[in-house]
Amino acid sequence: QQQVKQSPQSLIVQKGGISIINCAYENTAFDYFPWYQQFPGKGPALLIAIRPDVSEKKEGRFTISFNKSAKQFSLHIMDSQPGDSATYFCAASYGNSGYALNFGKGTSLLVTP
Amino acid sequence: DSGVTQTPKHLITATGQRVTLRCSPRSGDLSVYWYQQSLDQGLQFLIQYYNGEERAKGNILERFSAQQFPDLHSELNLSSLELGDSALYFCASSVDGRGEAFFGQGTRLTVV
Numbered sequence: 350q351q352q353v354k355q356s357p358q359s360l361i362v363q364k365g366g367i368s369i370i371n372c373a374y375e376n377t378a379f380d381y382f383p384w385y386q387q388f389p390g391k392g393p394a395l396l397i398a399i400r401p402d403v404s405e406k407k408e409g410r411f412t413i414s415f416n417k418s419a420k421q422f423s424l425h426i427m428d429s430q431p432g433d434s435a436t437y438f439c440a441a442s443y444g445n446s447g448y449a450l451n452f453g454k455g456t457s458l459l460v461t462p
Numbered sequence: 463d464s465g466v467t468q469t470p471k472h473l474i475t476a477t478g479q480r481v482t483l484r485c486s487p488r489s490g491d492l493s494v495y496w497y498q499q500s501l502d503q504g505l506q507f508l509i510q511y512y513n514g515e516e517r518a519k520g521n522i523l524e525r526f527s528a529q530q531f532p533d534l535h536s537e538l539n540l541s542s543l544e545l546g547d548s549a550l551y552f553c554a555s556s557v558d559g560r561g562e563a564f565f566g567q568g569t570r571l572t573v574v
Contacts, residue, residue, distance in 0.1 A: 381561040392464065392552050392565035393505070400561075438505060447518030448561050449495060450554075452505040 352376055353441050355453025362460050368426040370456045372439035375420065379441040381448060384413065384424045387436045387455075396437075397424070429460045465489065466555050466566035474572045480541040483569045487534055487555030493517070494536040495556070495563060496528055500549040511536055512559045543573045 354373045362368045372382075383398035399406045399413045399422065406413045412425040426433055436457050440450040465488035475481055487494050496508040498521075507520035511530035522528075525543075530536045540547060550570050554563040 383561070383563075385565075392466075392554075392567045394464065395562065395564060398562065442561065444560070447493075447495075447510045447512070447559055448556070448563070449507040449510055449518045449520055450497075450505075450563065451507070454504050 351454070352451040353439060353453045355439050355456060357456060358454065359457040360459070362429045362458065364429065364431060364460055364462050366429050366460075368429045368433070368458055368460070369423060370437055370439070370458075371421065371423045372441075372453050373419075373421045374441050374451075376441070376443070376451075377420070378443045378445065379451075380444065381442045382413070382415065382422050383440050383442075383450070384411075385438045385440065385452075387438065393438060426458075429458075431460045431462055434458055434460050464564040464566060466553060466564055468551075468553050468566035468569050470569060471567065472570045472572075474574060475543060477543055477545060477573055479543050479573075480539065481543065481571065483538040483540070483551050483553075483571075485536045485538070485553030485555075485566060487536070487553075488557075488564055491555035491557050491564075492534065493556040493559030493563075494530055494534070495554040496522075496536070496538050497552045497554065497565075498549050499552060499568070503549075505552075508538070510559065517559060540571070545573050547571065548573045 385393035
């Protein structure tokens with residue numbers, strides 16, 4: 350069963366716009382929430398990650414917002430660029446599972462010029 | 463470049479055969495994870511090793527096995543291959559197996 354639900358499946362954003370991808374989870378044991386970016390033919394690349402002791406983390410144009418009570422987290426890409434066009438995966442993990450990642454199904458982002 | 467090296471990049475083999483995929487983790491990383499990526503199942507965790515010992519097991523078939531050697535490289539062995547095993551297989555490594563994991567470029571396995 351899918352432990353992390355990701356939406357939307359695909360997203361089209363104009364250059365300069367904000368891309369928002371959402372994820373939800375059920376297992377309250379999860380304590381590490383990374384986002385990965387994957388280009389065709391490449392492996393997933395770690396973009397940004399958060400632990401549940403903070404509600405927001407920002408790195409450059411990428412921000413994770415985390416809502417522990419709602420068991421939801423999201424990725425915001427500010428000033429989206431055509432080079433951001435890729436598939437984005439959210440994931441969740443916890444210590445007793447060796448921090449093995451449970452991935453969402455992915456969001457295909459297209460940023461149009 | 464993540465620093466994680468996987469070989470081979472592509473592999474084509476027949477049903478019923480056995481193959482070995484190899485992963486060299488980033489320098490200093492003690493933990494290695496194997497994942498399978500397919501269109502229908504997405505990215506699925508298979509197995510994790512930490513400093514030579516199996517630490518966690520996911521949706522890994524009995525026909526699949528893995529090991530991590532003293533030099534910390536890891537191998538994933540897939541046997542009695544079926545058409546449905548065609549997928550991308552990724553290795554990821556982590557310094558201490560406590561979160562931050564970096565993926566290799568993957569091995570694309572095609573079973574014909």
